[in-house]
Amino acid sequence: MEVIDEIKAKARALLENGQVECVIGYGLGSLKVRPAFAYTPAEVERFVWNSNCNQNLVNYLNDKKDRKVAIVAKPCDVRAINVLIHESQVKRENVYIIGMACPGMEWQGQPEARCRHCDQRVPVMYDVLIGQAPNVSVTPDDYADVAALEAMSSEERLAFWAREFDRCIRCYACRQACFGCYCFECVAEQLDPQWVGIAIDLPEKQLFHIMRAYHLAGRCVGCQECERVCPMGLPLSLLNRKIAKEVAELFGGYRAGADAAVAPPLATFRKEDDLE
Template sequence: MCLGGEPVAFEPRIVAFLCTWCSYTGADTAGIARLKSPANLRAIRVPCSGRVSPELVMRAFDQGADGVLVLGCHIGECHYDTGNHRTAKRLPLLRELMGFVGLEPDRLHLDWVSASEGERYSRIATEFVDRVRTLGPVHWRLPKEQQVEINRQLMANRTDTPFELNDCASKTDAIRTKARELLSSGQVDCVIGYEVGPRGKTRPAFIYDAEDVDRLVWNPDCVYNLTTYLDVKLRPPKLKELKPVAIVVKPCDSRALNVQLAESQFSREHVHVIGVTCEGVRNQKGNLRGRCEQCGHPNPVIYDTLVGAPVKSHPVPENPALLEIETLSPPERMEYWLSQFDRCIRCYACRQGCPVCTCPTCLYERDDSLWVGLGVGMNEKRTFHLGRAYHIAGRCVGCNECERVCPMDIPISLLNMKLAQEIEKSFGHVAGLEPVLSPVVTVLSGEYKEG
């Protein structure tokens, strides 16, 4: 576009979330002092920088923002004590996720401005706008006529690992023996395990009578994470007396159990855990599932009864698909992920199958949600997947149930895996090894340096 023969320079649209107590007042101070501030910055006043969720940031990009600036109180000066602690942990993770899907991390900036620092506000805002101006506009949408080959190339490079059948008969006998003992003695009301259905497929089983324990099995097709059913059994509506249950768990399931316990979803004394050592489960082709190749914890981390001899752990190889995506340029990454998100039909199977998605009403399934609509447009689908990955950051145990149940075969687990790597690198935290909360929702510890 030209005006009088001269090209019009790109001017970015910037959304700034400003803490009402400090940075918003700092912006006022800059105005009173008549300090220069960018005219293309739109300030949104928030109670605390800790209220700036990833949905707000992604919503801003969806609505046409080229950059998002978040300014809060200095660490130690938050009017809500630790609100900005959460911001300091959350937004760096969101920047990593943005970079992984091809959106330049420099489009999101976090900083601290007090009420008296008008000059600091003016400088930070001006420098950020200049930086985004050099990046150019956001290209969020993938043209329909564009043929995407990256996904095909990545899938072509994947190899399957043959599955080695281990001793399932003895494990089945041990599970049945323990289940019969627990039900006969009245220690539990129900045993949640696996059975083979009428079509020959292994499925979840709920055993209430000791005479039915012979339905229980253990085999390489025990892929379900049964901890998703604990919420139903241990928090049933209109039931005053809570009855203990027993559950059969694989090692990854046991880590999900620890996450649920850390978040007080139920009490430990209400669950008898039958932990089964595991060398992996198989996929539909009969080969070892990809999640099992990436598992470095073959033994349950929490159990009351252990079934099977302990399995020696081995070094976990880096995920080849994750490595290959990280070698792509930002435009190629965005092209890849937009092609994946475009196939989503918003069926919410990933949320339903996830053992740590425990909100009674999901933010993304509310028809009155201000963050993301219920439609199947690219904006809604992109925000849903990125927001959901961020919600379970530090809580995802890598069971990959979300990806297994996805009818469109979207590689959702790669988003979760990327965030898990960043959290382990930043905080030394691996979800589910201990019943502790995700560091993303806790306060800062040790010395924190701003900047």
């Protein structure tokens, strides 16, 4: 059976036997692959599976709290589910994971860089696994982009980021697309007290992006949804990758969502921790 037929068969069965009320998967849109929500077995017919299923759909679980749903999830997406479970946003028993063995995704006609370096082709957790892990040679991530950033002087780095952040229009697509940005009221929009003004100006943009990156420290799974949705082409994942690298170095190779049993380091406090 083709992979897509397996997805459809599983989704139909879950809806038919009432195990879930909705299956979140990928469908064919007007211009691209887009999220598809199937509430009936018939609606499963619109599902697709191909190398353009980049989007991390886990974000939508935040809208379906306490509902029984199934979700089509790649290995990186499953790590995001793990983060949400750790943070008590999602209950494991409410989510049926249709885990996908991932061949790697493409973006704008090219294989995604993150996929070329991805050594995790099978999700760390699933209720059903669909597809075969591809036999591809993986080049380990050398973090060359982060190294280039680190090689800059602090003045150069500030100028680099100021130039990038200056293009931001504060549309918040990055935040809204992020599974980890589920706050009811974002600090960037809170009025009382107001931490970030409404100005669409460099200081506010800078504050927002740096704050968001810090809020994702040890939580970002590297799905790069933020960067793909940005209409202004900001290199947002560079910021997240820098922090992920730091977290890995500081906390014994920790990778967000990789292991359901390991508590996130930045959500853990032990008395003997070195506070430096």
